[in-house]
Amino acid sequence: MKRLAILGAGGHGRVVADAAEASGEWQEIVFFDDAWPQRKASGPWPIVGNLAALLQQCQEFDGVVVGIGANRVRLSNTEALAAAGARLATIIHPRATISRHAGVGAGSVVFAGAVVNIGARIGQACIINTAATVDHDCQVADGVHISPGANLAGGVTVGTCSWIGANAGIRQQISIGAHAVIGVGAVVVSPQPDGITAAGNPAKDLNRTTPTC
Ligand SMILES: CC(C)(COP(=O)(O)OP(=O)(O)OC[C@H]1O[C@@H](n2cnc3c(N)ncnc32)[C@H](O)[C@@H]1OP(=O)(O)O)[C@@H](O)C(=O)NCCC(=O)NCCS
Known part of the structure; x- marks a missing residue:
């Protein structure tokens, strides 16, 4: 079973999740977002932690992608996750x-x-x-x-x-x-x-x- 983590549970993140689901490649999709724990879900997908948690857990996922629209934020978070050992999807x-x-x-x-x-x-x-x-x-x-x-x-x-x-x-x-x-x-x-x-x-x-x- 392949598990995908997406950082950013806003509108762009949901489109990323939707495309990932449509690809048929991922059996489990979860979000991480700094709105957690106040927010627990985004569309049909759960929010299970914040950025700090993802940086700790990222190696447990088969793929990690940043679903944040702001370009610099998306790139810097992607680089931070890669440095933490994430497999970028x-x-x-x-x-x-x-x-x-x-x-x-x-x-x-x-x-x-x-x-x-x-x-x-x-x-x-x-x-x-x-x-x-x-x-x-x-x-x-x-x-x-x-x-x-x-x-x-x-x-x-x-x-x-x-x-x-x-x-x-x-x-x-x-x-x-x-x-x-x-x-x-x-x-x-x-x-x-x-x-x-x-x-x-x-x-x-x-x-x-x-x-x-
Ligand atoms: C170009 C852009 C970034 C400018 O945003 P802004 O700095 O907030 O600019 P403003 O809305 O204050 O507009 C400033 C001036 O530029 C004009 N202007 C803004 N965007 C324009 C555009 N795309 N084409 C022509 N003129 C434009 C405005 O009419 C205004 O003119 P005025 O000073 O004569 O009244 C923004 O309008 C834009 O096009 N963003 C891209 C949106 C997009 O593609 N979203 C997709 C998301 S997936």
Whole structure:
């Protein structure tokens, strides 16, 4: 019997659990969340402890994944759990399409309807959300979130912990820096530097000083 632990019992965590259950790979799924012991369940799955408990118990699970939407938090917790000896799980919904010649890193999740094409590389602790596409030869660094319906054309690179908003489109070969935020529906036709928050068509700097991812 394979047992999966998910850190983070909020909305994103539940979608991770749902995809894991649909994959048929996990017979038992439990959450850990700092809302425990006040909260005891999230949807059909129990919450059995907090982060401190998971760090202690993580080696007892066949797989551990962080189900937290905030990119830096998800990546730092993933790294802490790996350092504590957790076996990081990669969760792929059965209706996601991933090329045999693409790679998805440990602790990443790929949801229903997403496509990852040949030559693409997805780092650790990434989210490739519902119906997002990552086309051929894209390089997606650790901790990135590609939101629902976003499309990365061929050869796009996305830096660590960046967030590509829902339904954004990124032109082929464009580079997005680290800790960048691309707004919902943006059309990105030029390279975007580290830390930028950009949106619109064509995407422009919103001059935000506080990164939101
Ligand atoms: C880009 C984003 C991060 C900016 O958020 P914010 O810093 O809180 O910005 P505000 O809502 O205060 O808006 C600031 C300005 O930018 C504009 N703006 C914000 N997002 C925009 C977008 N996606 N496209 C065009 N303009 C946008 C606003 O209209 C506003 O313009 P104004 O100053 O002329 O009134 C946010 O709007 C966004 O798109 N987030 C992504 C959401 C998403 O994809 N969620 C998926 C979750 S799975």
